Amino acid sequence: MIKRGLLIALVLLLAGGAFVVMKIGPANLIGMLRYDQREEGRLRVGDRAPDVNLLALDGATDVRLSERLGSRPHVIVFGSFT
Numbered sequence: 001m002i003k004r005g006l007l008i009a010l011v012l013l014l015a016g017g018a019f020v021v022m023k024i025g026p027a028n029l030i031g032m033l034r035y036d037q038r039e040e041g042r043l044r045v046g047d048r049a050p051d052v053n054l055l056a057l058d059g060a061t062d063v064r065l066s067e068r069l070g071s072r073p074h075v076i077v078f079g080s081f082t
Contacts, residue, residue, distance in 0.1 A: 048069075049065060049069065049074070049076075050065075051064065051065055051066045052064075052065050053065075054076075
């Protein structure tokens with residue numbers, strides 16, 4: 001009786017796992033497990049932004065963030081608006 005219950009639980013667990021893989025997609029699941037290693041950041045509100053080198057809109061000119069920072073606040077948005 002216990003063996004049958006364990007077998008049913010195992011089959012349901014495998015079916016649930018297969019459903020999740022099928023719904024998300026195997027490539028996405030592997031990518032999430034491999035590359036999604038987010039962690040809490042160390043920056044806090046009011047901290048100075050780390051200096052980074054960005055590419056200007058012309059695609060050829062490098063812009064250093066420290067050169068642009070002054071007394072005014074800056075907002076940098078990374079994303080797609082399509």
